[in-house]
Structure formats: structure tokens, C-alpha cells
Amino acid sequence: MxxxxxxxxxxxxxxxxxxxxxxxxxxxxxxxxxxxxxxxxxxxxxxxxxxxxxxxxxxxxxxxxxxxxxxxxxxxxxxxxxxxxxxxxxxxxxxxxLPDARRPSRGDFVGQMCVIRTGQATADFGQAEVTAPDGSTAIVQVRTTGQDRLARGDNGLIFEYDTNGEFFWVMPYESEH
Known part of the structure; x- marks a missing residue:
């Protein structure tokens, strides 16, 4: 040996x-x-x-x-x-x-539209509901940048995940109907 x-x-x-x-x-x-x-x-x-x-x-x-x-x-x-x-x-x-499916991760929500569920979302606090690609929904912690404030029911676009703070950065999102 x-x-x-x-x-x-x-x-x-x-x-x-x-x-x-x-x-x-x-x-x-x-x-x-x-x-x-x-x-x-x-x-x-x-x-x-x-x-x-x-x-x-x-x-x-x-x-x-x-x-x-x-x-x-x-x-x-x-x-x-x-x-x-x-x-x-x-x-x-x-x-x-072994299953071929990839495990879902928080990064899957980046680029998704969300709906604010708390009174408002600011740079310090907020929660939003986001729909995953498989159709399930989740309530996630969100924060806005700068002076942006989103009110309950507003749409936001998730553009980044902060791993240290464990929240998503969102910005206002207006859909084109």
C-alpha cells in the first residue's frame, strides 16, 4: 500500500x-x-x-x-x-x-415582480409577496434604494439579493397593460 x-x-x-x-x-x-x-x-x-x-x-x-x-x-x-x-x-x-431537478434558491427570485404586503417598503423595512417560477408564492423581506418608497399593493421588481442582510432589493415597477 x-x-x-x-x-x-x-x-x-x-x-x-x-x-x-x-x-x-x-x-x-x-x-x-x-x-x-x-x-x-x-x-x-x-x-x-x-x-x-x-x-x-x-x-x-x-x-x-x-x-x-x-x-x-x-x-x-x-x-x-x-x-x-x-x-x-x-x-x-x-x-x-437521483432526481434531476435543481434545488430552488433565493437567487431564483431576482428579476421577478413582487407585490408589497406591508404598509410600505423603505430602505429599512418591507415585505413583499413573490411568485416563484413553479407557481408557489413566498413572503420575502425587501428593501428599497434611496428615497424610493413603495406602498401596500404596489408592484416592485426584485433586482438583487443581499446575502448578509438576507433581503431582496426592489425598485418600483409599472407594468405595461
Whole structure:
């Protein structure tokens, strides 16, 4: 495990084990995106990379035992290729099990029209109702810029989300009927 060529992937396998320990224990909250590069998309990147590294390590271990000394430097490259093929083969059925839908986020409201629901919306306070693309509605915190004030029932256009203050910036919006 600690001799060439297996040592090439041993360190990465330790990193994978540490990653899964952290995920399982919940010490940190990872936002795990996909890994579309090299055809490994459709599943979380943590799963794709874990499988790739585990397969590469295993194939390198096997290759180091069955390969004569002269071909030993080629083992990690061949193992990586075999691991990629094996990972792609395993991920194919996994893709069907995982939902394809993207998680909604607050950023989805940027560019949407909203209706003020409090007495008024100012630079310091306000709430508005906004309709998401899926048809659901939400009451969100809003703020206006400068001297703009929006009264209850006025339309506003959400143009930015402030992550620090957790509110949306709005400006007056007049629809063309």
C-alpha cells in the first residue's frame, strides 16, 4: 500500500475516507455539486470522485502484483483509465435513481415582480409577496434604494439579493397593460 505504484492513490484514498467521515458525522455541511467533467456528471461529485479514486487504488494494487518490474510505471495510468471506465459504468444506473431537478434558491427570485404586503417598503423595512417560477408564492423581506418608497399593493421588481442582510432589493415597477 505504501510502495510504488499503489502509494500514488493511497493518499487520495485517505482523503476520500476523511471526506466521508466528515459527511457522515455532519461536522461540516458540504454543498456537493456535480462532476460533469470526464463524463462523470449526474451524481454528486463526492460520489463520483470517491468511486474513481477507490477503483484506481484497487486496480493499482492489483496491477502492482501481476505486472513485472519493467511495466510498473504504466500501472497508475492504466489503473486510472480502468477506474474511469468502471466509475462510468457504475454511475450510469445511479443517475436514474437521483432526481434531476435543481434545488430552488433565493437567487431564483431576482428579476421577478413582487407585490408589497406591508404598509410600505423603505430602505429599512418591507415585505413583499413573490411568485416563484413553479407557481408557489413566498413572503420575502425587501428593501428599497434611496428615497424610493413603495406602498401596500404596489408592484416592485426584485433586482438583487443581499446575502448578509438576507433581503431582496426592489425598485418600483409599472407594468405595461
Amino acid at each position: 505504501l510502495s510504488f505504484p499503489t502509494v500514488v492513490f493511497t493518499f487520495l484514498l485517505v482523503v476520500v475516507a476523511a471526506y466521508w467521515f466528515i459527511v457522515i458525522t455532519g461536522l461540516f455541511d458540504f454543498e456537493d455539486g456535480e462532476a460533469p467533467w470526464l463524463g462523470l456528471g449526474g451524481v454528486p461529485a463526492g460520489i463520483a470522485l470517491s468511486l474513481l479514486i477507490a477503483f484506481a487504488w484497487l486496480l493499482t494494487l492489483i496491477g502492482s502484483q501481476v505486472t513485472p518490474g519493467i511495466a510498473l510505471p504504466a500501472v497508475p495510468i492504466i489503473a486510472l483509465l480502468g477506474a474511469w471506465l468502471g466509475t462510468r459504468a457504475l454511475l450510469s444506473p445511479l443517475r436514474r435513481l
